[in-house]
Amino acid sequence: MPRFYCPAPLQTGLALSLPPGAARHVQVLRMQPGDGINLFNGEGGEFEATVTRMGRSDVDVEVGTHHAVEREAPCAVHLLAGITANERMDWLVEKATELGSTSITPITAERSVLKLKGERAEKKLAHWQGVAVAAAEQCGRNRVTRIDSACTVAQWAAEHPAGAADGVRLVLSLSEGTRPLSDAVQGQTSVTLLSGPEGGLTPAEEAQALAAGFVPVTLGPRVLRAETAPLAVLAALTLR
Incomplete structure (x- = not known):
């Protein structure tokens, strides 16, 4: 129906x-x-x-x-996604909604190709919210992924200081000293995931994330595209 x-x-x-x-x-x-x-x-x-x-x-x-039927994931995932090129960001929002993300915050990263300001930002956010609505209708979810206002890593960290009771914070990283995803999420029911755009986060942005309490994690030896990596994490966390 x-x-x-x-x-x-x-x-x-x-x-x-x-x-x-x-x-x-x-x-x-x-x-x-x-x-x-x-x-x-x-x-x-x-x-x-x-x-x-x-x-x-x-x-x-x-x-x-x-x-009173719900089809939500057992783990609430709040995705902070580095803004990617137009169609790829649409695809990311659609698939993240299907996989059960609770919210998506578009991150205006230093390496983001698409820059959002003013009226253009408002139109893009409304467009992405529409993409999330359509995906929820299609996949059977009765909750719609919330698309929050775009911001930088520093702005998000300032509004959500380290120590806030929002579950574990993870940042996808290619740096030394990362932990396997499976080790970092054991037993967690709420995860905030930060993922960069094409080219990844800059060292300064990653340092800002670490200062805000994010734990650097890895998905293994392969380098995944900006729109693929967060979806892999979502699948691991929500399809269980």
């Missing part, structure tokens, strides 16, 4: 108009009154719903039974 994100208060028996994005999708699917869909608003579980009216650009539904 098609699933749609509906960021509004939902309750059984409620009649409402779908938000524009969901309405367009229902139109594309050529659904008709009486057809069933599922709705979720990111606050937990999902609702059955029935299409009651198909307008030219709007769709009305009646909300039915609530199902």
Whole structure:
């Protein structure tokens, strides 16, 4: 049954108009009154719903039974991802959502190809949040990965000082003295993961991360692409 994100208060028996994005999708699917869909608003579980009216650009539904089903990972992963080139960042957001990331903070790293400021930054963040919504609809999650405002490593560290009760902090590193990922995450239920852009984090950025309590970890002898490495970590942490 098609699933749609509906960021509004939902309750059984409620009649409402779908938000524009969901309405367009229902139109594309050529659904008709009486057809069933599922709705979720990111606050937990999902609702059955029935299409009651198909307008030219709007769709009305009646909300039915609530199902308290969750498909979240046992480990909450907050991803700090160095901003990569356009399509690669879209792909990273999509796959990270499918793999269960709780939030993604785009990191404006020194080696990031894409630089975000002002209105362009706002549009990109809105675009990535839309990518996360679509991925949640497709994969069955009833919680949507939150896309936070872009910032530098130093800015994030200043707002989240070392010692904060947010679980273990890990930074993917190619430097000497890294620990295997499996050793660093044993028994953890919350992980903040920092991963660099193409070319990786600079030594200064990595030093800032270490000062903020990040533990340097390695995924082994192979050098993975900027969009592949954090997904490998997510898969290891959430697919269990």
